[in-house]
Amino acid sequence: MNRANRILQMRLDGLAESKQCMLLDTAVSPVAREAADCASALFTADGELLAMSDAIPLLLGALPGQMTTLLTRYSPSTMREGEIFVANDPFSGGTHLPDIAVILPVFGEGQLIGFSASLLHHQDVGGTRPGSVPPDATEIFQEGLRLPPMLAGANYRLSQEIRDLVTANSRVPDIVLADLDAQVAAARSAARGWAQIIDDLGVTGFMDATADLLNSAEAETRATLGSLSHDEARAIDGLDPDATLGRLDVAVALKVSTDGMVVDFTGSSAQVPAPINCVASGPLSAVFYAAITLLGPNPLRNGGILRCIRLVLPEASVVNASPPAPVNARTNMVRAITSTVLTALAQIDPKGRPAANCGMAYVIAFSGMGADGERFLATEIVAGGAGGGPDHPGAHAVSTDVGNARNTPVEIIEADLPLRVISSERRRGSGGDGLHDGGDGIRRIYEALGDGIAVSIRGERFQRVPEGSLGGGAPAPAAARILRADGTTETLGPRSAVKLDTGDQLVIESCGGAGYGAQS
């Protein structure tokens, strides 16, 4: 591939990243602004992924499916500059309902040249519990407003109809609408940057170059896959077993060749009436992420890689749920899928690969009415530890693999919510032992400063923790409990909905990373 086209890929990557920065600058909700739970990408006019921001891979991998579904419903020939499309339906390419995709067609010299898209976790889209992540949901209908891909505005403005729809469904419509506006503005800014590229290359030159970029990425990926062992690798992991739901397994059979990477999830558990299921975007995110880790430094990161991926997904399973399965707590299922895929991948490409990461994150939503009578609602994401590596111990307290959410600063939490954070510390000793220990997880303690604070907690790895690598030890499992003001203690499970009153303390402990190698 020529240097000019590689420069073009870098400019497009930069454009996607600038768009991501703008989202972080203008988003209002703490989960987007502080935790960075959002992602931006650019697509070709045909809907192929063109460039990605350095955002949460779990979200990035979901955008191509949203794009594909949009183009099956709307003909590009009918699209107009300034039109806005939105979608959040997990069963139409999405993830879970709080993640709303905003997609704008981009035009150059009067013709459609691509799409500017983003996915952002919105604070509340209705449903049975504030934050729209009810841990006790049994059907998607309990999880909030469901938006199939739809036209939601023109002239770079959301329509009044979509504003009314959000206002009627969300507990915090002003915040959701502000974040949607931020998505539209970011998409528009990317379109303006895109125009500069068209000024330099012209539409024809741009189209030719992007076709080459996609083909080159595909060729690079096939060449890498062809250089690896062609043996089938298998791995199995999953979520904590549940007394009601039974085992929740993710099974993977992975095979690579110049024909591509085929990942067969046959053997994974059937979907369950609990929100831990994920839809097809989950395994795609995991496998896409894993594939990129194979490609070395500075690969062409675009849809050419996706052309090399084929998934075999059992219908109505925990990795490919069918309606009306609930999916709001799908994050940890995607993390488990990622752990399973990476474990399999390490069998055919072991060099430099660390032991398993914690494979979990807590997503905690706090809500209630403040002393001023105003509703408060915020989501906090707590990571775990990284796996120990061949040369180094694992990093402590860090978002790993398909995650990269930031924590919410204690000073922001205490300013926004009736909570006091008693401590936020490294959970020492929680990483697995080894020649190189796994990184430690986090312990965070929140104290309620008011009564009736509702908390939705979605965690994982309370029982089933990752194994160490090459003789390394397993990490300590995650745990959560409430220390009531009256001195009693309530032990919590991985998915809990609880209420805190004044003086109650919520203790959250995340899982560490697995150890690498036998301890000397």
Next chain:
Amino acid sequence: MTRLAIDIGARFIDMIAWDADDIRTCKQPLGNVLCDSAQVGLTKLDLVPAQLSEVRIASTGFLNHLHDARSTQNGPRVGLITTAGFEDVATLGRQDRIGLYDLVTKVATPVHLIDEEAVFGISARMDAIGVELEAVDTDEIARIADALAERRVSSVAICLLHAHQDGHHEHEVASALTARLPDLSISLSHLVDPQPREFERTVSTILDSWLRITVLPDLAALKDRLTAEGFTGLWAWGDGRGALTEVSGSLVPLIAGGPAASIRGAAVIGASTKNAISIDVGSKTSDLALVRSGEPALIDGGLLAGLSVRGARVDMESLPLGGTQPVPGQTRYTLDDAMIAAGWMAGETACTATEAAQLLDRVHQHLAEAITRHATRRNVDPTRGSLVVTGGAGAPLATGLADALGLSHVLMPHLSSLAGAVGLARAPRRAEIQHRIDAPLIDVTPFMLTEFAQASAAELGTLPEGASFELFARISPRPRMPHIDVAFDRNTPERLVDAYQEAYHDRYGIAPQGPGHVTLLCARSDDPTGALKPDFAMTDGDMVTVPAGWRAVPVQGGFRLERRGS
């Protein structure tokens, strides 16, 4: 009277002295003692301190030391005092990683600057609006002082929760420590970086604390030496924005002072170019920035030497590649070795000419890749812009870099090997008055703005001819959201709300995502008095070496090296 600009690098002190009629330059090797080297330089310039009306100083030492500490994980470390329960704040960071697809998870935290045995939590506590929940326990501080003394900690960072709202706990702790450890250097977070978000503020405070024991002592000693020898003039530091400032509460703004000066020094020659990439190749680092129409962009923070550092500075990137650094991809030879073997500089090396050619090609490719990454991240195709090369190691690499980027020309400003000193000499002297208010925009009345403008103008005094006077309000849509600085006119303060709406829309393309919250009012004056003029007369020594196949064409501010036949 003569003015002096001093840019301290890893191996040389670059000095420019100028007055109305004359400009003199000196590139003095840096010995073991900065003061002594500077003294030799002054002698070469035929100057004594008493002749100087002004000294302007910047140092790449801040960044060089940080790069070294990161790569070696060695060197001095500081103590840290936090709110109890939050002693791990520097380790936890913001929990995100850099290098999303790297197999090994890496984070950008300042733990390599901290003595982990000297981290202490204290029970004193503020709430989110700065109301005291628990007072400072002096017995507890006494025990910490003893422990710091036992660990021989010479500098400590204090970052307590919500100190940006009320810093009196930090002051109390500092007073108690100073009473027992009078020589202890203490950095207080509410003075260094008075903004919310405890991790970011902790990073700033640790940096300030660390720089006070690694870089500042030599610089302070130089000032003391010059003063002792008769210097009574003005002393100014080059900051990360490329302006001259007096050090107040924090050293953090000075970290990028050296590179910012170089970029400013290089910018003049790119003034007529829409997009120019400036790269300064020094002894330890290569610093690059995008310059649009002669002005580098400013940013509010980002990665510096692997750390996310808050604060306004030139939008630049610093790479750990310079003359004394190993050529990327191998450990045997430095860039200096390659340049010596190539006959580009004097010295001895075991490197052969053949090896040198390969190594230099690798350096060119590495830098070209970095330039491309930096430019494309800002939506600029580097092959469609200009390249401005400066720095001691820059000139010999310039045409090779142009080749690697596919450019037919490269710009070299006058005194390109002294670009940092040139930038300092041209910089305006900046005076700022900041007033924290932390109030909804609607509550910030025109009367308050007028009062601030008048008080600031009075405090700044009569400004010299040519000095600017600007007023800004720092506004975010809602409390704790990212801010923008909005200029307002003291004669029409009632326009602030409209100005905010317009400025926000100009930047983001939408109306502000909230009613507006003002955190700061700022008055700023840039005084160009005494600055070296862009069209200064050149000395005979400022000629460029032109490799075969290229020619040097004089242009405004320097030379344009063009490929022959292009």
